[in-house]
Amino acid sequence: MQNSFSILSVVSFLLIFSGSSPVAGLQQTSDLLGMDTYLEMESAGSPRISPDGGHILFTRGSVDKMNDRNQSNLMIMDLDxxxxxxxxxxxxxxxxxxxxxxxxxxxFLSDKSGTDQIHMMWLDTRETVQLTNLDRSPSGIRWSPDGTRLSFTVFIPDTGSPLPITLPAFPSGAQLAGPAVVEDRISWRSDGQGYNRKGNQQIFIIDSELGGTPRQITSGEESHSNPRWSPDGMKLYFGGDLDPEEGYIRSNSEIHSIDLATLEITTLTDRLGPDSGPLVSPDGSRIAYTGYDQNENYSNLSSVYLMDSDGGNKRRLTQDLPSSPGNITWAHDGSGLFYTMGEEGSSNLYFVSTTGAISKITHGVHYISGISIANNGRVAATNSTFYRPSYLVTFDLDQPDNITTLVDFNEDVLDGVKLGEVEEIWTESSDGLRVQGWLMRPADFEPGRKYPMLLWIHGGPVSMYSVRWNWNWQNFAADGYAVLWMNPRGSTGYGQDFVNGINYLYPGKDFDDLMAGVDAAIDRGFIDEDNLFVTGSSGGGVLTAWIVGHTDRFRAAVSQRPVINWHSFVGTTDGSGWYRRFESMPWEDPVEYAMRSPLHYVANVTTPTMLLSGEADLRTPIGQAEEFYRALKVLDKETLHVKLPDEYHGTRSVSHRLMIQLYLKAWFDKHGDEPIT
Incomplete structure (x- = not known):
């Protein structure tokens, strides 16, 4: 939906009503990070280095101010x-x-024609051909080894009904009501998409020069994902759960191969657990993949596995990693695999040999991602730090710590801007567990003064806050706030045991971890402990609502897109997996669900608490926030509920992202004090 006024008008309108305190609104001094900078910032992404290491493709992301959305275009750099x-x-x-x-x-994929379609470009002339014109967007495109074909997946809807009926004949031209939807699946909608038509992902192949009608390679009632070519172009390897009981068996999928001549499928793995992401070695003799054994953990970190291309000689290459590996790619000589991994807030490049020996390739407090490696060992990637948004870098595998910046789109925006300095915090929780966090000082920090502090809690809850740039936090620092972010138990980056800290206990001890972080920040001596604020989204919204029911130390709180009542949530969210996060079903032991629900403690709340929701959210439906809001109103507690139209669990429009930041500031400014000497 197009807004009837510009993004800048939205910002100006909200600033007028957000107060005039030094800790609210747009900064007028040019050396601080004001609200307007969000509209000017750009990003480098999706780096892909050419096989010979001479050129890098990458995307340039920016804000389309007139259409209230993000946009991206494709760039190429000659490294010589x-x-x-x-x-x-x-x-x-x-x-x-x-x-x-x-x-x-x-x-590449582009939505230039209105929906994502596959395009092919000749680099010498920039002539471009749109190869597909599909009703639904393709994904996972891969070149065949000889360059004549492209493989991809696309969703194919099922037109049948589990209970077909036939209406009597109506007159020609009669205007009938829409048909009923007859549902027989355990999950039938997805956040960000809405109702999911019945059907599955299937694999297709298309001519890489002419396009035309794609050839469907797979069929049936199961989904097939992430196809990869064998070096001779005779087979595709893919992941998928070919069991018709999809949705009822917990986290199960296998690796398969399909012969492109006969379309015969061979299943290569057979254990109970999610095997996925097949990667074929350069000589075609081995397949790497990721997965884990099915178990009752709240969430699981994946490992890298290796097997022969016929499914024999399976073995686990990585053991007890701090996080699941990403960006996995074979070494050119087939000696092992490179991958990126988050650990203690940073992300670096690692290598595991085919014998299981692991070595760390890059080092540093930064967040390297999007790795692409050429045949000569030249690497393209993006990097980010506390003080620099995503920028394009390169390095050689034989000199991995000599990282060269190639493109930084935001140097001009941040030139001369004073940013909040960040220090790392390690502290002990109530049971002695060591937890990590970071404290950002106000941008205009002066020794001897005390400042308000905002605790910002991550979602997931199985995810990792990192050392990457965060505009929202730096913008709060520009307004005189200190900002604290933590990785409580349940976070990735610290191993499976740390993730297991919330098994059947969420929320729980993670609350203690966060409070220990707040105490450690206060011990630094510049935090006004009577001027504390808290917010978070999704899993962070859960913990925000939990916090205000368990302590009154915060002056104000904003719970964004929370779960408030687990009993009502597990049956109305967009997936069925949340039932397994509890020891019993809600009809077996409703008390277990109540004891983990912020709603159960709402009568304890004394903190002014605002709720924020997307009206179209299917992950944590808006009814969750409404339950808390209604209860707070019944109890005559101070509250508001901000509802964003047409938004799912995230924010698609730029103006809504700015609105969220401004509503946070307005609420905190309303209930806070100015910084004190």
Missing amino acids: TERIRELTTGSFTVSSPIWSPDANRIA
């Missing part, structure tokens, strides 16, 4: 001359660029 060319232009998005084997062409 450092010349950059723009390959696409316009107000649309480009994603998933991938080189042809001979590096003369690229394939």
Whole structure:
């Protein structure tokens, strides 16, 4: 839906009503990070280095101010001359660029025609062909080894009904009501998409020059994902759960191969657990993949596995990693696999040999991601730090700590801007568990003064706050706040045992972890402990609502997109897996669900607490926040409920992201004090 007034008008309107205190609103001094900078910031993403290491494809993301959305275009850089060319232009998005084997062409996804479709571009002329014109967006594009074909997956809907009926004949031209939906699945909708039509992901192949009608490779009532070519182009390897009891068996999928001549499928793995992401070795003799054994953990970290291409000689390569590996890619000589991994807030590049020996390739307090490796060992990636948004870098595998910045789109925006300095915090929780966090000082920090502090809690809850740039936090620092973010138990980056800290106990001891972090921040001496605030979204919204029911130490709180009542949530969210986060079903032991629900403690709340929701949220439906809001109103507690139209569990429009920041500031400013000497 298009807004009837501009993003800048929205910002100006909210600033007028957000108060005039030094800790609220847009900064007028040019050396601080004001609200307007959000509209000017850009990002580098999706780096893909050419096979010979001479060129890098990447996307340039920016704000489309007129259409209230993000946009991205495709760029290419010559590493010898450092010349950059723009390959696409316009107000649309480009994603998933991938080189042809001979590096003369690229394939990518673009919504230039209105929906994501596969495009192919000749790099010497920039002539572009739209290869697909599908009703539904394709994904997972891969070149065949000889460059003549592209594989991809697309959702194919099922047109049948589990209970067919036939209406009597109506007159020609009669205007009938819409048909009924007859549902027989355990999950039938997805956040960000809405109602899911019945059907499955299937694999297709298309000519890489002419396009035309894609050839469907797989069929049936099961989904097939992430196809990868064998080096001879005769087979595709893919992941998928071919068991018809989809949704009822917990986290199960296997690796399969399909012969492209006969379309015969061979299942290569057979254990109970989610095996996925097959990666074929350069010589085609081995398959790497990720997974774990099915168990009753709240959440599981994946490991890297290896097997022969016929499914034999399976073995686990990585043991007890701090996080699940990502960006996995074979070494050119087949000696092992490179991967990125988050650990204690940072992300670096690692290597595991085919014998299981692990080595750390890059080092540092930074967040390296999007790794792409050329045949000559040249690496392209993006990097980010506390003080720098995503920027394009390169390095050589034989000199991995010599990281060279290639493109930083935000140098001009941040030039001369004073940012909040960050220090790392380690502290002990109530049971002696060591937990990590970071404390950002106000941008205009002066020794001897005390400042308000905002605790910002991550969602998931199984995720990791990191050392990456965060505009929201730096913008609060510009307004005179200190900002604290923590990784309580349940977070990734510290191993499976740390994740298991919330098994059947969420929320629970993670509350103690967060409070220990607040105490450690106060011990630094510059935090006004009578001027504390707290917010978080999703899992962070859960913990925010839990906090105000268990302590009165915060002056104000904003619970964004929370779960408030587990009993009502598990049957109305967009997936069925949340039942398994409890020891019993809600009809067996409703008390277990009540004891873990913030609603159970709402009568204890004395903190002014605002709720914030997307009206179309299917992950944590708006009814969850409404239960808390209504209870607070019945109890005559101070509260508001901010509802964002047409938003799911995240925010798609730029103006809504700015609104959220401004509503947070307005609520905290209303209930806080100015910084004191």
